[in-house]
Amino acid sequence: MSFWEYLAGRHQQLLTDAWQHAGAVLQCVVVATVLGVLIAIATYRSAWAGSLATTATATLLTVPSLAMIGLLIPVVGLGVPPTVIALTLYGLLPVVRNAIVGLRGVDPALVDAAKGIGMSRPARLLRVELPLAWPPILTGIRVSTQMLMGIAAIAAYASGPGLGNEIFRGIASLGSANALNQVLAGTLGIVLLALLFDAGYVLVGRLTIPRGIRV
């Protein structure tokens, strides 16, 4: 059976897997973004806390993904929970690091001006600092998404959702007629999704970065 025949025969299953893969990554990226930005807001003003946050999230990233999921299974069980937790933890680093860099990069004179004209601390953060730090934060989210696309494949190990199932099935039946097709379909599907998401982020950037600071 050729690769194209395989795709034609299995397209229903593949589309479902791709949909679930994208859904899982997107949701985890959203959670990682919210958490990451909150962590950055809590730590960027102190040199000590900021580097602690960056180092902690970087350390998380060094845990091999298979091991991370393996460690989570006895605690939270199989399926969706270990996948979501692992992906969210991995997604934190780029967001936290870029948000800290972005918030620290805001011109102190502007923060001073914001204070001087009577903006409260929350107003300063929401109306001045975060909008100005948004381009690097968005870059962080983009990197995070691409990373999670690949890592999400491992979720199949814990009976999680996504295109990883295709890859694992192929690997498990190496030598059989469809093994290569399965691995190939899963991998290419992930690459394709990653490219689609990236295009999506370009659009999001266009829509959300104010014209005055767009490069």
Next chain:
Amino acid sequence: MSESAGPRGSSGSPGATIALENLSKRYPGGAGPSVDDVTLEIRAGETVVLVGPSGCGKSTTLKMINRLIEPSGGRIRIDGEDVTGIDPVKLRRNVGYAIQSSGLFPHMTVAQNIALVPRMLGWPRTRIRERVEEMLDLVGLDPREFHDRYPRRLSGGQQQRVGVARALAADPPVLLMDEPFGAVDPITRDHLQDELLRLQHELRRTIVFVTHDFDEAIKLADRIVVLRERSRIAQFDTPEAILTHPADDFVSEFVGAGAALKRLHLTRVRDVGITECPTVSVDDPLPYVCDRLHGSGRDEILLLDRRGRPRRWLRRGDLTRDGGSLDRAGTPVTDTVTRDATLRDALEAVLTDGSGRVAVTGRHGEYAGVVDVETLMRSVHTLLEADRARTRPEREAVGEGWPA
């Protein structure tokens, strides 16, 4: 919040009095206080300039007035009300604040920047829109052109104007300015200073201005505070008095050489008398221009563009020589001064141009008149005579204070 949230002076000026009482600032770990026991009374509606060498604590003193820096001792009263303990966010909304390099938010348009404080004060939408137009007009920027621009598409001088418009948008009785013109080129700085003088002439707010440039202080101030290290007051007086009677060596050293020349900063073009000069518009037909030139009895006539701004000087003979085209005839107007320009700026312009006169312009760059070198010299004479009459009895004392 009510519209007139700011305290108002009883003197009829829309400005407020500011009193600093034994104000000091100590930083933990610092060798001594960086501001040591400053007591200062600022009248409603006057412009007070704090001037001193860098690191003398003048900026710190200014920032304590809107409590960007919390004082470690003493109090601040604005129109008699002690503001040392009130919510700083509320205080700052009633105190305009303009800083070096404008501090405009790059992700907001000019209009959004100006509207910030009125929005925080909860003004109705239509009133904010009108106010933004009004402020742009006030600082000499065309609302239609600049309303939706982002700050990065403005020149340094334009940014600074918008910065001042933002600081004044909510009509605060007090305006604090921290070296606002420090980062622009000298020509733009001159124009911005003139602009500020004109604004203040119209608005009569209480302005506290910080600079390290003594010439700027002389030009802008009603009264100058010369500060030495730790923000100790060396002298607090009118520019005139500081130039003629410096309190001590520190002050006279700071005033620097050419104190006599610097007094030219004290007189404005509006005070010396502006003369008229025959003008024609670019749209006038050539024969009419020739008639005006010959009928005026003068050598020169000023050509204005469609918006009434001086464009070229035309002399007899220019029109025939250049084939009769108004676009190329004569010499272009290179420099103009406003009514608020100082005598020194006017003299500079007159001497640079080489033909002994400079055009005076109004708020939007439109023609208002001409000053010539004779008028300027006459007022220098008057200045010197008045001086001689005043200082004769105490010449010895004054002589000592003057820089060698």
